[in-house]
Amino acid sequence: MQNDLIVALGLASLEKGWVWLVGAGPGDPGLITALGLQALNQADVILYDALVDERLLTLSTAEKIYAGKRAGVRSCKQDEISQTLVALAKDGRRVLRLKGGDPFVFGRGGEEAQALARAGVPFRIVPGVTAGIGGLAYAGIPVTHRDTNHAVTFITGHGADGKLTQMDWAAVSRGAPTLVLYMARKFAGEIAQALLAAGRSPDQPAAIVANAARADQQVIVTTLGGLEGAAQNAPSLAIIVIGENVKLAEELNWLAKTAP
DSSP states (O other): OHHHHHHHHTOOOOOTTOEEEEEOBSSOGGGSOHHHHHHHHHOSEEEEOTTSOHHHHTTOOSEEEEOOOBTTBOOOOHHHHHHHHHHHHHTTOOEEEEESBOTTSSSSHHHHHHHHHHTTOOEEEEOOOOIIIIIHHTTTOOSOBTTTBSOEEEEESBOTTSSBOOOOHHHHHHHOSEEEEESOGGGHHHHHHHHHHTTOOTTSEEEEEESTTSTTOEEEEEESTTHHHHHHTSOSSEEEEESGGGGGHHHHOHHHHHOO
């Protein structure tokens, strides 16, 4: 069935000496794209991250190289990963770089693509479902809704130095009613205080979606004022959303309603 689908869609082929940077989506392996399946089918070697569901790896007979990349866990340095991709491609291998979520949304895919471009290695970007959209959808929280917001801001909770992202939080607060924060659990209290100081109400709905789109998904509904305490008890792998959209989860949390 998989091969029939690939042929029917006329998908591009992963050629020797190429690197495909593929987003596997958040959690549920079914969220990978058809092009992602094509890459799994044709790759000679796969460099994969910690957040990739290992059931996807069973679909391929390629050599597998674990590249780490998980908060709080020692992993390969980014330049080592990029150098490995370049070396494997120049050796004539068909290389799949499999990343959780979307490679271009807080996924360092841009850095890896730059390394390939500068080394003269041909590559393709295969977008994936990012956790800030797909993960929230699995919690029944739409990032946009006509009755609540016409804009959404995606924010990373920490920079390359591992510290809280330095930004104008007052401008962020004014910029969009809905804020989605990646890798922000550790700094949730500081972020909440900054948003409160910028004028947001402590009663504004907020949620932490931990292990999004996975069998052990956990949705913690709270408020901006209670975000710090809620984050302290949440798993480290989590997306935070702040805004009136969170209220919609009570009606739209389809996954909880279908669970056995």
